[in-house]
Amino acid sequence: MSKEIEVEELETSSETKKEKVIYKELxxxxxxxxxxxxxxxxxxxxxxxxKYRNTTDILQKLKLLMKQLGVFITLSDDVxxxxxxxxxxxxxxxxxxxxxxxxxxxxxxxxxIEKKGMDAAQLTGxxxxxxxxxxxxxxxxxxxxxxxxxx
Numbered sequence: 001m002s003k004e005i006e007v008e009e010l011e012t013s014s015e016t017k018k019e020k021v022i023y024k025e026l027x028x029x030x031x032x033x034x035x036x037x038x039x040x041x042x043x044x045x046x047x048x049x050x051k052y053r054n055t056t057d058i059l060q061k062l063k064l065l066m067k068q069l070g071v072f073i074t075l076s077d078d079v080x081x082x083x084x085x086x087x088x089x090x091x092x093x094x095x096x097x098x099x100x101x102x103x104x105x106x107x108x109x110x111x112x113i114e115k116k117g118m119d120a121a122q123l124t125g126x127x128x129x130x131x132x133x134x135x136x137x138x139x140x141x142x143x144x145x146x147x148x149x150x151x
Contacts, residue, residue, distance in 0.1 A: 024070035028101040031069045032094055036141040038065065055133045058142065070097045075132050079111070086111040088124065090131035092139045107134030 023031070041061045043051035059073070066072055071094050078089045088111055093104040109131040112123035136142070 023068050024098065026069070028071070028094070028096040028099065028103060031071055031096065032103055032139075034069065035062070035065050035071075035094075039140055039142065041142055053133070053142075055129060055136060058133070058136050058140070062140075071095060072097065073136075075135070077128050077131065080108075088127040088131045090128060090135040092132065092135035094139060103139070105135050105139035107131045107136075107138060109134070 023034075026034070039058075039061055041053050041058050043053045044057050045052050045054055055075075062073060074093045074095065076091050076093075078091070080087050080089045087108045090107045090109075091104050092107070093102045095102045107130075109127040111127045112118070115123060115126075118126070
């Protein structure tokens, strides 16, 4: 049974009013809008002289929202060539469990040629991770601007 919770009506003209909404019955675009407006993923990792977020951080923050909304996320990679270089093209897709609708975004990262201490598989994996993070960031509108709540 779907849980009813109060949310602000998404399409209001002059005044904001509240109504009971069953999340799982919303169209996928409204579900994605809710995720984009609610998700906060602080930069919880630190290394190489800066703070950053990774794919795991983003997915952990999504789990409860995905369950409430009846959606799931898939990530996939393709190798593409452009200008004589190989790139990993990652696709992040959100799927509605009830309607089979989906919305996707992509992110790209150049496949590394050489980095001290890393073999070819590790370089490709690092490029995949980077591209997936940016595909998720694009889909969920996660930006790298300073969050006023971060202290």
